[in-house]
Amino acid sequence: MQSNEKVTIITPLYNAKKYFKETYDSVIKQTYNNFEWIIVDDLSTDGSYELASSLSKDDKRIMLLEVDTKGGPAKARNLALKKATGKYITFLDSDDLWDETFLEEQVNFIKNNGPIITASYRRLATHTTTNFIVPITTNYKKLLNGNPMSCLTTMYDKDIIGENYFPEDLKKAEDYVFWLIMLKRGYTCKGNQKVLATYRILPNSRSSKKNEQIKVMYDIYHKVLKINWLSSWYHVFRWALYGLRKYKNVK
Numbered sequence: 001m002q003s004n005e006k007v008t009i010i011t012p013l014y015n016a017k018k019y020f021k022e023t024y025d026s027v028i029k030q031t032y033n034n035f036e037w038i039i040v041d042d043l044s045t046d047g048s049y050e051l052a053s054s055l056s057k058d059d060k061r062i063m064l065l066e067v068d069t070k071g072g073p074a075k076a077r078n079l080a081l082k083k084a085t086g087k088y089i090t091f092l093d094s095d096d097l098w099d100e101t102f103l104e105e106q107v108n109f110i111k112n113n114g115p116i117i118t119a120s121y122r123r124l125a126t127h128t129t130t131n132f133i134v135p136i137t138t139n140y141k142k143l144l145n146g147n148p149m150s151c152l153t154t155m156y157d158k159d160i161i162g163e164n165y166f167p168e169d170l171k172k173a174e175d176y177v178f179w180l181i182m183l184k185r186g187y188t189c190k191g192n193q194k195v196l197a198t199y200r201i202l203p204n205s206r207s208s209k210k211n212e213q214i215k216v217m218y219d220i221y222h223k224v225l226k227i228n229w230l231s232s233w234y235h236v237f238r239w240a241l242y243g244l245r246k247y248k249n250v251k
Contacts, residue, residue, distance in 0.1 A: 005107065009038070009090055011037065011040070012094065016044075016095050017047050020055075028059070030101075036061050036062075038065065041065070102196045110155055118148065119194060121150060133193050136193070137190060140186075152197050164181070165178075
């Protein structure tokens with residue numbers, strides 16, 4: 001039997017007109033329809049806002065917002081989090097896709113495995129499509145050495161976890177910090193190993209240039225999480241190895 005709990009879906013939107021219609025269709029076709037979808041435009045210049053407005057105008061489940069000043073995905077997600085009324089919170093970027101049973105299966109999974117869950121997904125790159133299978137469990141210690149918790153497939157129970165916000169002062173990996181701070185409180189993320197979504201890897205994506213993230217990652221471990229400098233470099237090394245293994249067949 002399908003749960004009746006409301007899910008809040010949060011999407012930061014910026015210059016994704018080329019892909020957003022596919023993302024929109026993947027949400028509207030969900031077999032689980034008790035959701036609110038909060039889309040926050042970060043001052044797009046390619047007509048993304050206008051497209052989202054046109055698509056969503058007749059669906060009362062969709063709230064389209066716009067930031068006052070450009071601030072990146074963290075600011076957009078935080079604005080949506082302050083408006084969220086669902087028991088369960090999940091995220092979907094404006095160029096990614098959910099399988100039509102994503103919400104149904106994840107809501108059922110979180111009821112038995114919550115309060116934080118994630119799921120496996122396929123990675124759609126320029127030349128390859130590969131599956132990433134999430135681990136069965138991820139705790140804070142494991143998360144320090146690599147991130148299997150994508151915004152695309154992770155869901156949490158707001159009634160249990162409470163209010164949480166993304167750091168807006170980071171240029172990259174703000175979602176990683178979001179999950180680290182959450183799991184540092186003692187929670188364990190349970191993994192649904194079924195592939196339920198598609199992550200689109202674009203050539204210019206922020207996460208594709210791993211070599212540029214070394215300093216960012218060190219600052220996260222040392223300055224944000226207050227880990228000593230030697231252990232911080234150890235975690236940077238482990239994070240880099242994890243990334244190489246995770247993406248070695250993605251081209």
